[in-house]
Amino acid sequence: MPATAHGQTRSARTINRLYAAGAILLAILPLAMVLANRSSPAFIGLAALAFLAGRFFEDRHTLAPRVLAPLGTPLGLAALAFLAWCLVSFAWTPFPSASLRVLGEFLPTLIAAYLLTCLAPGRIPAFAPRLAAGAIVLAGSIIAVDLASDLALERALGHRMAAFVHNRPALTLDLVAGPVALVLWRIRARGLAFATLAFAALGVLRSISGAAQLGLLAGAGLFGLARLLPVRAGIGLAGLGLGLAVALAPVEGDLLAKVMPEAAHERLVQSSSRARVAIARSFGAVVAAEPWRGAGFGTSARFAETPVAGTVAPEMRVLLGVGHPHNSFLQAWAELGLPGALLGALVLMLMLGRLAGLRQPDRAAALGLVACAAAIAFVEHNGWAAWWTAGLGAAITWMREAATLRTETRSEMDDPA
Numbered sequence: 001m002p003a004t005a006h007g008q009t010r011s012a013r014t015i016n017r018l019y020a021a022g023a024i025l026l027a028i029l030p031l032a033m034v035l036a037n038r039s040s041p042a043f044i045g046l047a048a049l050a051f052l053a054g055r056f057f058e059d060r061h062t063l064a065p066r067v068l069a070p071l072g073t074p075l076g077l078a079a080l081a082f083l084a085w086c087l088v089s090f091a092w093t094p095f096p097s098a099s100l101r102v103l104g105e106f107l108p109t110l111i112a113a114y115l116l117t118c119l120a121p122g123r124i125p126a127f128a129p130r131l132a133a134g135a136i137v138l139a140g141s142i143i144a145v146d147l148a149s150d151l152a153l154e155r156a157l158g159h160r161m162a163a164f165v166h167n168r169p170a171l172t173l174d175l176v177a178g179p180v181a182l183v184l185w186r187i188r189a190r191g192l193a194f195a196t197l198a199f200a201a202l203g204v205l206r207s208i209s210g211a212a213q214l215g216l217l218a219g220a221g222l223f224g225l226a227r228l229l230p231v232r233a234g235i236g237l238a239g240l241g242l243g244l245a246v247a248l249a250p251v252e253g254d255l256l257a258k259v260m261p262e263a264a265h266e267r268l269v270q271s272s273s274r275a276r277v278a279i280a281r282s283f284g285a286v287v288a289a290e291p292w293r294g295a296g297f298g299t300s301a302r303f304a305e306t307p308v309a310g311t312v313a314p315e316m317r318v319l320l321g322v323g324h325p326h327n328s329f330l331q332a333w334a335e336l337g338l339p340g341a342l343l344g345a346l347v348l349m350l351m352l353g354r355l356a357g358l359r360q361p362d363r364a365a366a367l368g369l370v371a372c373a374a375a376i377a378f379v380e381h382n383g384w385a386a387w388w389t390a391g392l393g394a395a396i397t398w399m400r401e402a403a404t405l406r407t408e409t410r411s412e413m414d415d416p417a
Helices: 003-027 029-035 040-072 074-091 096-119 128-148 152-157 163-186 190-206 210-228 231-259 262-267 273-289 300-305 307-311 314-322 328-355 362-379 386-414
Strands: none
Touching (some): 003 029, 029 163, 029 386, 040 074, 040 386, 096 386, 128 190, 163 190, 163 386, 210 362, 231 328, 231 362, 273 314, 328 362
């Protein structure tokens, strides 16, 4: 074998190994979250590095355009403007070190997730979707069995003995199961696609996370509607939901306090609904006190100490110390003010515009993912949490892989050979 041919073969092997390593990390992420529920940022970061190196060795000349081109689109420019406003808010944040710490967790994971969504689709090896299905089946099964056995696994691993340790894994299953099932459907592994959805639902429904269950319901509901409705109706329904989520976030607490009956609170006692309403009212009060620029990026963890907190009624200050408002839309309002809320809404609407161009069932699956993520974001967690960003990045990567497989299938059908 000539030396050049031998060198090319060795290079191809290196590239394939890098892609395989990245795909394995992406595929097993849901299972890793069950075993260590903050591990997804590390898995996404390492997977992104593997695909970045593989693309560099494969064709370094197309790497930069592939990564930079999406940033020049209207959606990309809006996202950059939103991130720029986050950085601008450092000029008035009362806790620069705390804001920088939050940014240091969020931004590297966001960059890794972005690189993965740009570089992995089209280069994910054929074995990876089935591996991902196996990881999801195992993750859902472990959550159900562990909770049924009074957390025997957590006890064996020496982890914290609390049922909520499975909330983050359940939320991750919410995000990735649908996109992985779509990929499996596309490669005609349809039994495995149904198993993926069924065991993900098992883990979500068996968990104590009301947010995960709400996300499952919202995602499945909009997926079903989007399969039946015309394109404009499905996109319009999603747009209405996202628009209301942004617009009503500052008054969420007051609205719920007026319309939510006591019986509903009794049924939702495990979800601490009364406390969530009170928290939303408190953060809504500070938005009303400082609506134009917010308190600054990443200040939610110390919101009770911010100057704006001192301007609201004393009874409204108590729950500002909970760490975050349990609503990512409200968090954006409280930290980034009206400009942050408007830029966030613009990103969401431009995203829906992109989804409108997808064909079925990709469009329905993508809208299901949007509904699931939005429902969770409206009731749960810190919006800048790295594990959440990593889960979204994994889900979008699988969605883009499904679109790539569809394009490849159509090209093969059109090939006269």
